[in-house]
Amino acid sequence: MAKQRVSIKQVADAAGVSTATVSNVFSGKKPVKPELAEHVRKEAEKLGYSINRAASFLRSGESGIVPVLVPDLSDPFYTSLITEIESHAQLDGYEIIVANSKDDAETERGRISALMSWQPEGMIVVPVSDDVPEQLFDLRDKFPIVLVDRGTEVEGFDTIRVDNAEAGAQAAAHLAEHGHRTVLIVASDMRLHGVRERSRGVVETIEAAGGSAEIVEVGPVPKVGSVHLGRWLDAHQMPTAIFAVTDMTTLATLTCLAERQFEVGKDVSVIGFDDYPWMSARRTPITAIRQPIEKMASSAWTMLKSRMSKDDEFAAPKPLKCTMEIRASTQDAKLTAGMA
Amino acid sequence: MAKQRVSIKQVADAAGVSTATVSNVFSGKKPVKPELAEHVRKEAEKLGYSINRAASFLRSGESGIVPVLVPDLSDPFYTSLITEIESHAQLDGYEIIVANSKDDAETERGRISALMSWQPEGMIVVPVSDDVPEQLFDLRDKFPIVLVDRGTEVEGFDTIRVDNAEAGAQAAAHLAEHGHRTVLIVASDMRLHGVRERSRGVVETIEAAGGSAEIVEVGPVPKVGSVHLGRWLDAHQMPTAIFAVTDMTTLATLTCLAERQFEVGKDVSVIGFDDYPWMSARRTPITAIRQPIEKMASSAWTMLKSRMSKDDEFAAPKPLKCTMEIRASTQDAKLTAGMA
DNA sequence: TTGTAAGCGTTATCAA
DNA sequence: TTGATAACGCTTACAA
Numbered sequence: 001m002a003k004q005r006v007s008i009k010q011v012a013d014a015a016g017v018s019t020a021t022v023s024n025v026f027s028g029k030k031p032v033k034p035e036l037a038e039h040v041r042k043e044a045e046k047l048g049y050s051i052n053r054a055a056s057f058l059r060s061g062e063s064g065i066v067p068v069l070v071p072d073l074s075d076p077f078y079t080s081l082i083t084e085i086e087s088h089a090q091l092d093g094y095e096i097i098v099a100n101s102k103d104d105a106e107t108e109r110g111r112i113s114a115l116m117s118w119q120p121e122g123m124i125v126v127p128v129s130d131d132v133p134e135q136l137f138d139l140r141d142k143f144p145i146v147l148v149d150r151g152t153e154v155e156g157f158d159t160i161r162v163d164n165a166e167a168g169a170q171a172a173a174h175l176a177e178h179g180h181r182t183v184l185i186v187a188s189d190m191r192l193h194g195v196r197e198r199s200r201g202v203v204e205t206i207e208a209a210g211g212s213a214e215i216v217e218v219g220p221v222p223k224v225g226s227v228h229l230g231r232w233l234d235a236h237q238m239p240t241a242i243f244a245v246t247d248m249t250t251l252a253t254l255t256c257l258a259e260r261q262f263e264v265g266k267d268v269s270v271i272g273f274d275d276y277p278w279m280s281a282r283r284t285p286i287t288a289i290r291q292p293i294e295k296m297a298s299s300a301w302t303m304l305k306s307r308m309s310k311d312d313e314f315a316a317p318k319p320l321k322c323t324m325e326i327r328a329s330t331q332d333a334k335l336t337a338g339m340a
Numbered sequence: 341m342a343k344q345r346v347s348i349k350q351v352a353d354a355a356g357v358s359t360a361t362v363s364n365v366f367s368g369k370k371p372v373k374p375e376l377a378e379h380v381r382k383e384a385e386k387l388g389y390s391i392n393r394a395a396s397f398l399r400s401g402e403s404g405i406v407p408v409l410v411p412d413l414s415d416p417f418y419t420s421l422i423t424e425i426e427s428h429a430q431l432d433g434y435e436i437i438v439a440n441s442k443d444d445a446e447t448e449r450g451r452i453s454a455l456m457s458w459q460p461e462g463m464i465v466v467p468v469s470d471d472v473p474e475q476l477f478d479l480r481d482k483f484p485i486v487l488v489d490r491g492t493e494v495e496g497f498d499t500i501r502v503d504n505a506e507a508g509a510q511a512a513a514h515l516a517e518h519g520h521r522t523v524l525i526v527a528s529d530m531r532l533h534g535v536r537e538r539s540r541g542v543v544e545t546i547e548a549a550g551g552s553a554e555i556v557e558v559g560p561v562p563k564v565g566s567v568h569l570g571r572w573l574d575a576h577q578m579p580t581a582i583f584a585v586t587d588m589t590t591l592a593t594l595t596c597l598a599e600r601q602f603e604v605g606k607d608v609s610v611i612g613f614d615d616y617p618w619m620s621a622r623r624t625p626i627t628a629i630r631q632p633i634e635k636m637a638s639s640a641w642t643m644l645k646s647r648m649s650k651d652d653e654f655a656a657p658k659p660l661k662c663t664m665e666i667r668a669s670t671q672d673a674k675l676t677a678g679m680a
Numbered sequence: 681t682t683g684t685a686a687g688c689g690t691t692a693t694c695a696a
Numbered sequence: 697t698t699g700a701t702a703a704c705g706c707t708t709a710c711a712a
Contacts (some may be wrong), residue, residue: 054394055689098438254621277562278618281594290398395705
């Protein structure tokens with residue numbers, strides 16, 4: 001199993017041309033006579049030649065690499081984002097490298113260092129927390145970085161975020177219209193700006209409608225969150241509606257309600273965050289606030305690309321609007337309050 | 341925004357040592373006096389130096405790269421697999437590159453070519469179909485490849501798969517015990533060996549119990565699958581139980597049943613495939629066949645690693661066993677038959 | 681333990 | 697349009 005890698009030189013010899021010509025055939029940077037190019041391609045194919053990116057980059061200085069670092073690869077929000085970003089990157093001739101910081105700041109630091117060793121041309125990061133890693137501050141001026149979803153309030157970075165407060169307000173307005181006055185917000189981690197904003201949107205809107213909202217913090221893991229929420233419900237008056245501020249807390253909420261055999265929509269109205277197939281795969285499908293993932297991805301890419309090419313300022317996109325999918329999990333508030 | 345990359349030479353100059361010493365400090369391949377090493381590290385830090393993988397690989401011939409190519413990044417089965425594989429790879433000092441073939445053979449070919457240009461040391465692939473791409477056949481002898489989940493019947497490759505027939509049999513036995521004699525198998529694509537095997541396991545077992553099973557093919561996309569399944573249900577006698585052979589067809593099945601307001605567990609028993617949080621986040625949680633993802637990942641990695649190091653034969657793992665999580669979606673068959 | 685210098689495969693420059 | 701050659705940043709003999 002000899003690792004006999006075929007080099008450009010061997011192809012050049014086989015085709016009877018110079019290495020420069022072979023290079024031009026594959027890079028297309030300089031014109032090569034069609035027949036010659038065809039001939040070279042054939043020989044290369046025969047030998048099983050494949051260009052060596054490492055050598056290519058070393059000489060040209062263009063790695064064409066853009067890492068995408070996310071906090072959790074099992075969270076469909078991030079994988080969707082990655083998939084969309086990849087499509088854009090491919091079209092522009094870039095390769096993305098997917099990395100996972102596993103919701104851990106330490107791992108995140110390690111991943112960033114490792115990723116930088118690829119000599120990437122830019123980077124798209126969803127930080128573990130709003131505390132943007134120091135390394136990124138140091139890189140900031142020399143190196144294009146786009147922050148998505150978190151750390152978006154930090155000065156000096158290009159950022160993509162949704163209008164979280166408005167998303168919360170939208171949800172709350174819908175609940176208020178249906179007569180809900182006591183809303184429970186199931187938050188993952190209030191240290192996250194986005195989570196705080198979503199919650200604020202709910203609180204302000206529901207209070208303006210003469211109601212009140214409370215907040216439980218249950219963490220990012222559905223199973224654990226379900227337990228936390230259960231404890232809260234045991235100790236408090238049952239609200240008529242629940243708003244889960246992330247996809248993971250939506251799962252936590254529904255798990256908890258299911259265990260207690262609450263009937264969603266009837267015993268309690270529920271609004272979830274993000275919109276996935278499983279939310280509609282139930283007798284009472286879940287009303288959901290949907291983040292414009294495609295738009296987030298395309299904005300992030302456009303932003304990064306313009307940073308990678310020019311240096312001049314450009315219009316940063318406004319916070320993107322979320323939309324709401326109204327389904328059967330939100331019903332009029334009736335006699336539900338006080339049943340717990 | 342000058343792309344002034346810091347090289348080993350600059351660090352060497354700053355620290356007043358040779359490039360060789362700097363190299364040894366970072367690679368650890370040769371001993372360097374602790375104080376000197378510390379000094380070098382400080383200077384490097386000051387300059388913001390980060391090793392250049394491309395150059396390093398070019399010289400050493402060790403890329404340390406292992407691509408993982410999957411057919412769908414929005415399928416949690418694959419992302420879970422990736423996450424697990426990454427953990428193993430990291431421990432052994434390898435970097436994985438995640439690639440997505442988007443369930444398309446053409447894209448798959450393109451991705452494989454692109455991935456090979458990284459000069460990887462091995463590759464883990466979940467092919468789009470059981471027709472393993474030709475490129476892989478050509479590489480097979482020179483280059484370590486592990487096939488997971490699909491294409492596992494092809495001669496000459498190292499493969500990791502679960503015992504699909506047994507998984508189907510397990511599900512069917514459970515249903516048979518509960519008195520079910522008419523089972524509908526919701527398959528994604530019968531051209532896939534794994535899907536056929538799972539179905540075969542069900543058919544054989546249910547027939548041995550004096551019942552019968554039918555198969556609908558609905559494709560890999562939940563929304564589309566739901567429509568196909570609906571059409572089938574309109575045209576046929578309602579079964580007392582449904583077995584969905586993949587996570588995506590589980591979603592299709594539940595979506596369809598929900599739209600028709602069937603009550604899972606009561607109107608019809610359901611067994612799903614793979615086990616995700618949302619399956620338990622419902623009043624009637626779903627009985628599920630769980631693939632041993634962690635084991636699949638670790639076996640795949642072990643296999644690949646031994647191929648990457650030695651050449652000699654080693655014991656290929658036996659097909660891995662799936663387990664069943666019994667939940668409320670499977671109940672005794674009562675008077676459900678014939679209600680459609 | 682540290683330094684010197686050659687060379688990995690590619691592309692850019694310059695010449696033909 | 698094509699060819700010869702130097703150089704990219706690093707590792708690794710080998711020398712000191």
